[in-house]
Amino acid sequence: MSILAILEQRDGVLHRMSLETLAAAQQWGAELNVPVFAALLGPGVDAAAQSIAAYKLERIHTIDHDLLNDYTPDGYLAALKPLIEQHKPRYVVFPHTYQVRDFAPALATALDRVLVSDVISHRVENGALILTRQFFQGKINADVSFEGEAPYFASIQAGAFRADTLQPGSAAIEKTTPDIKPEQIRSKPSERFRESQRAVDLTAADLIVSVGRGIRDAENIPIVEKLAAALGAELAASRPICDAGWLPMERQVGSSGQTVAPKLYLAVGISGAIQHLVGIKGSKTIVAINKDPEAPIFEVADYGIVGDLFEVVPALIEALQKK
Amino acid sequence: MKIVVAIKRVPARDSQLKINSTASGIEESDLSWEINEPDAYALEAGLQLRDRVSGEVIVLCAGPEAATQSIREALAKGADRAIHIETTSSLTADPLTLAGMMAKALESEKPDLILTGLQSDDLGYGQTGVILAQRMGLPHATLIMNIEPAGTGIQVKRELEDGWFQNVDLPLPALLTIQSGATRLRYATLMGIKKAKTKEIRRVAASDVNDPAAPRIRINCISLPEKTKHSQIFDGPAKESAAKLVDKLRFEARVL
Numbered sequence: 001m002s003i004l005a006i007l008e009q010r011d012g013v014l015h016r017m018s019l020e021t022l023a024a025a026q027q028w029g030a031e032l033n034v035p036v037f038a039a040l041l042g043p044g045v046d047a048a049a050q051s052i053a054a055y056k057l058e059r060i061h062t063i064d065h066d067l068l069n070d071y072t073p074d075g076y077l078a079a080l081k082p083l084i085e086q087h088k089p090r091y092v093v094f095p096h097t098y099q100v101r102d103f104a105p106a107l108a109t110a111l112d113r114v115l116v117s118d119v120i121s122h123r124v125e126n127g128a129l130i131l132t133r134q135f136f137q138g139k140i141n142a143d144v145s146f147e148g149e150a151p152y153f154a155s156i157q158a159g160a161f162r163a164d165t166l167q168p169g170s171a172a173i174e175k176t177t178p179d180i181k182p183e184q185i186r187s188k189p190s191e192r193f194r195e196s197q198r199a200v201d202l203t204a205a206d207l208i209v210s211v212g213r214g215i216r217d218a219e220n221i222p223i224v225e226k227l228a229a230a231l232g233a234e235l236a237a238s239r240p241i242c243d244a245g246w247l248p249m250e251r252q253v254g255s256s257g258q259t260v261a262p263k264l265y266l267a268v269g270i271s272g273a274i275q276h277l278v279g280i281k282g283s284k285t286i287v288a289i290n291k292d293p294e295a296p297i298f299e300v301a302d303y304g305i306v307g308d309l310f311e312v313v314p315a316l317i318e319a320l321q322k323k
Numbered sequence: 324m325k326i327v328v329a330i331k332r333v334p335a336r337d338s339q340l341k342i343n344s345t346a347s348g349i350e351e352s353d354l355s356w357e358i359n360e361p362d363a364y365a366l367e368a369g370l371q372l373r374d375r376v377s378g379e380v381i382v383l384c385a386g387p388e389a390a391t392q393s394i395r396e397a398l399a400k401g402a403d404r405a406i407h408i409e410t411t412s413s414l415t416a417d418p419l420t421l422a423g424m425m426a427k428a429l430e431s432e433k434p435d436l437i438l439t440g441l442q443s444d445d446l447g448y449g450q451t452g453v454i455l456a457q458r459m460g461l462p463h464a465t466l467i468m469n470i471e472p473a474g475t476g477i478q479v480k481r482e483l484e485d486g487w488f489q490n491v492d493l494p495l496p497a498l499l500t501i502q503s504g505a506t507r508l509r510y511a512t513l514m515g516i517k518k519a520k521t522k523e524i525r526r527v528a529a530s531d532v533n534d535p536a537a538p539r540i541r542i543n544c545i546s547l548p549e550k551t552k553h554s555q556i557f558d559g560p561a562k563e564s565a566a567k568l569v570d571k572l573r574f575e576a577r578v579l
Contacts, residue, residue, distance in 0.1 A: 073453075073462075073463065073464075074462065097484065098465075098466060098482070098483060098484050099483075101449055101450075101453075101465060101466075102453070102463075102464070102465045102466075103453075105418070105449075105450035105453040105454050105457070106453050106454070106456065106457040106463070108419075108454075109419060109422075109453075109454045109457040109458060110457060112536075112539070113419075113539050114417050114418065114419045114450075114538075114539040114540045115448075115450060116540060117448050117449055117450060118447065118448075118449070130543060134447065134548070135445060135446050135447060135545065136334070136340055136349075136444070136445055136447075137444055137447065138548065139340055139547075139548075140340060140342070140349070140545050140546070140547065140548070141545065141546050141547070141548045142542050142543075142544075142545045143542070143543040143544050143545070143546075144540050144541065144542055144543065145540070145541050145543055146539065146540055146541075147537060147538055147539055147540060147541050148537055148539055186462035186493065186494060187462050187464060187491050187492065187493045188491065188492040188493075189481075189489055189490070189491045189492075190489060190490040190491070190492075191489070192483060192487045192488065192489045193487070193488055193489070194486055194487055194488070195486070195488065207578070207579075231579070239503075239504060240503075240504065242504075243503065243504025243505075244504070249486075255484070256482065256484070257486075263578045264572065264576070264578040264579070274447075284576075284578065285572070285576040285578050286552075287568065287572070292337065293556075293558070294339065294340075296548070298554055298556065299548055299552070299554075300552060301552065301554045301556075302552060302554060302555070302576065303554065303555050303556075303557075303568055303571055303572070303576070304554055304555070304556040304557070305556070305557050305558070305561075305564045305565070305568060306556060306557070306558040307558065307561050307564060308561070311561035312561045312564060312565060314561075315561040315562045315564070315565035315566075316565040316568065316569065318562075318565070319562075319565040319566045319568070319569040320569055320579075
């Protein structure tokens with residue numbers, strides 16, 4: 001019995017969520033009293049494996065092959081399915097990255113299992129894990145247990161476990177060259193690219209005013225611009241605002257935009273879908289203004305105003321201008 | 324090109340959700356419903372592609388009888404016909420069970436392309452599309468922003484993390500999950516709404532396509548999330564709340 005953490009790396013550098021996933025695997029391993037293994041794939045695996053070799057792990061599997069040089073779901077499936085079949089881990093755990101979302105459901109399906117995706121916490125009952133994940137974009141928590149035989153698959157949400165809890169130790173590294181055939185790879189990825197250089201660096205901002213769907217119309221954007229100006233803050237937005245073209249993409253905060261860590265993050269009309277919350281977790285103080293008292297943003301807010309932003313924001317500007 | 328678009332009916336975005344008495348799900352009776360927003364973008368991508376290369380768009384929806392409303396809405400926007408897998412609830416099946424039913428319902432269709440949203444706004448597993456591809460033996464790509472016909476296949480623009488993108492070439496048939504927001508959604512026209520009433524909806528009983536295999540996961544219970552922080556919430560008149568907040572930010576949090 002064991003836990004296998006399948007981590008993400010690129011050219012020898014771990015994805016920032018990989019260590020959090022490793023921390024989750026270690027905690028589960030300690031609570032279930034089972035050893036933890038890690039697996040890394042693709043070019044750069046040796047350097048990536050070295051970077052986790054001083055943690056308490058039973059073994060690190062490094063998997064490399066010419067056909068893994070560019071990520072494809074087919075290639076990853078061909079590499080990982082035999083590893084799982086051979087080593088028979090009880091739990092297989094991934095970071096919930098875009099790449100994992102692309103291949104892990106297919107991998108679980110190929111083994112006739114369901115991946116419990118985007119897990120935020122866990123507990124152990126009768127020697128088995130019960131995992132909590134969120135429904136309705138964070139409005140409801142669901143406790144999920146596995147049925148039938150192992151392996152059991154789960155992916156871990158960004159920020160749910162802390163990398164600084166990792167236990168030191170030493171890990172043996174075992175190289176594997178999987179048997180992948182060119183005809184198994186059906187998709188052909190091209191080089192990665194960026195559309196434009198980011199002119200706005202929100203990651204360095206001390207104060208951020210961020211706007212979401214609650215603003216209702218492009219015409220209303222000046223209301224939050226005024227608030228940002230009154231505070232001397234950068235203006236940011238949730239994804240729908242940038243998708244609609246009401247603010248440029250470079251001002252988007254969240255899993256598909258920038259990850260920010262200001263002293264003050266003031267969220268106006270943002271409900272707090274998880275894709276947004278993962279981008280603001282590092283903020284020192286979070287303030288939410290929303291008309292819905294049940295909005296998930298209030299769960300992470302230090303201060304909140306429940307009310308109509310079209311009344312609250314002008315009142316706030318007025319209060320800020322009074323010394 | 325024969326394009327299937329899988330859509331889901333979900334509670335409207337601002338719904339006040341109530342947990343049912345057995346904590347097994349939410350009260351579904353008083354909710355208003357809409358097409359899952361990412362699926363609406365998948366439908367739009369499908370309609371745009373069909374309008375360019377010709378062919379048909381078939382809407383696939385698993386849900387209770389009331390989901391007919393969402394199916395009619397998709398037909399009114401321009402889908403050509405629909406397949407409705409009739410289930411008792413929108414919210415119970417795990418993604419493997421759901422995708423298994425969809426795969427069976429599509430066996431006779433042999434589509435060239437299957438599109439769906441990247442995730443549902445209700446259960447949010449973000450997996451049904453990928454599982455459906457795996458079940459049907461199709462190549463797939465997720466988080467797609469754009470689809471271009473390319474020779475006998477397609478080239479898609481895929482969103483990666485941190486502002487990166489990648490073009491991927493895929494042979495057909497294939498499955499794509501569509502990223503929200505990449506394009507404008509069309510509205511149904513009056514003519515479209517009229518026409519939708521005469522368009523074919525093939526109804527499939529869930530029991531005819533359900534895989535009798537035991538489920539692999541079980542929802543034990545649902546609950547409202549506990550607050551991770553001790554929040555101070557002001558809900559009085561706007562002016563009063565604003566003044567209190569500014570005071571707290573200046574003298575307690577000391578961030579101004």
